[in-house]
Amino acid sequence: xxxxxxxxxxxxxxxxxxxxxxxxxxxxxxxxxxxxxxxxxxxxxxxxxxxxxxxxxxxxxxxxxxxxxxxxxxxxxxxxxxxxxxxxxxxxxxxxxxxxxxxxxxxxxxxxxxxxxxxxxxxxxxxxxxxxxxxxxxxxxxxxxxxxxxxxxxxxxxxxxxxxxxxxxxxxxxxxxxxxxxxxxxxxxxxxxxxxxxxxxxxxxxxxxxxxxxxxxxxxxxxxxxxxxxxxxxxxxxxxxxxxxxxxxxxxxxxxxxxxxxxxxxxxxxxxxxxxxxxxx
Numbered sequence: 001x002x003x004x005x006x007x008x009x010x011x012x013x014x015x016x017x018x019x020x021x022x023x024x025x026x027x028x029x030x031x032x033x034x035x036x037x038x039x040x041x042x043x044x045x046x047x048x049x050x051x052x053x054x055x056x057x058x059x060x061x062x063x064x065x066x067x068x069x070x071x072x073x074x075x076x077x078x079x080x081x082x083x084x085x086x087x088x089x090x091x092x093x094x095x096x097x098x099x100x101x102x103x104x105x106x107x108x109x110x111x112x113x114x115x116x117x118x119x120x121x122x123x124x125x126x127x128x129x130x131x132x133x134x135x136x137x138x139x140x141x142x143x144x145x146x147x148x149x150x151x152x153x154x155x156x157x158x159x160x161x162x163x164x165x166x167x168x169x170x171x172x173x174x175x176x177x178x179x180x181x182x183x184x185x186x187x188x189x190x191x192x193x194x195x196x197x198x199x200x201x202x203x204x205x206x207x208x209x210x211x212x213x214x215x216x217x218x219x220x221x222x223x224x225x226x227x228x229x230x231x232x233x234x235x236x237x238x239x240x241x242x243x244x245x246x247x248x249x250x251x252x253x254x255x256x257x258x259x260x261x262x263x264x265x266x267x268x269x270x271x272x273x274x275x276x277x278x279x280x281x
Contacts, residue, residue: 056244117190
């Protein structure tokens with residue numbers, strides 16, 4: 001089925017994977033908007049993501065996908081003017097139905113620390129490059145209130161092991177590590193507190209094909225074992241095909257098309273999506 005929006009874009013009706021039918025969204029955002037002067041970075045975007053689902057967001061550079069991800073990590077404050085005021089709800093214990101945008105920055109910080117993890121394209125954005133790998137993971141645990149050195153060390157080791165980081169390197173600083181291993185430290189830090197939502201911004205960009213494959217395998221295993229909900233931004237449609245249940249296509253801040261991954265990548269409806277898919281073949 002298709003629907004044509006008021007601005008003329010073609011949208012796939014936002015289907016969900018069969019196993020998710022009847023579920024309440026873990027994440028439900030409405031009218032998220034961010035402009036930088038005349039630049040329309042994110043324009044009244046609606047998004048729902050279901051428990052245990054992996055949503056892929058694709059688009060060319062400048063499409064707004066990374067800005068949207070930062071907004072979902074509460075790093076970027078959306079505009080909330082009329083006619084539509086933005087909302088962002090995570091249906092997690094203690095916050096069901098609460099618009100996170102209405103919380104003060106301290107309450108938002110608490111949500112991010114305990115319930116949202118993020119892995120950036122560039123490791124220096126998520127890591128302290130002069131701290132040890134275990135110290136980077138422990139930092140997140142410290143933010144949650146853990147103070148025992150032994151507990152911090154043990155928990156950091158468990159998280160690094162879960163990200164398939166070699167524990168004999170846990171006292172190395174990130175600058176001594178390969179790009180793939182730096183991403184594993186970021187991932188370990190992101191999952192240290194078992195978040196409900198994991199955000200991934202181009203996590204395999206710039207990695208060798210073999211390293212990219214091992215990172216993707218790690219992500220698939222984590223999702224299978226923990227059922228963490230993920231949103232992954234990538235320009236690489238192969239990555240999206242490997243991981244995502246559904247795909248959302250963005251262009252110039254707008255959502256152009258959304259639907260099941262196979263539907264979008266095999267039979268895209270919008271002309272822009274067709275060009276995007278064919279360009280990557």
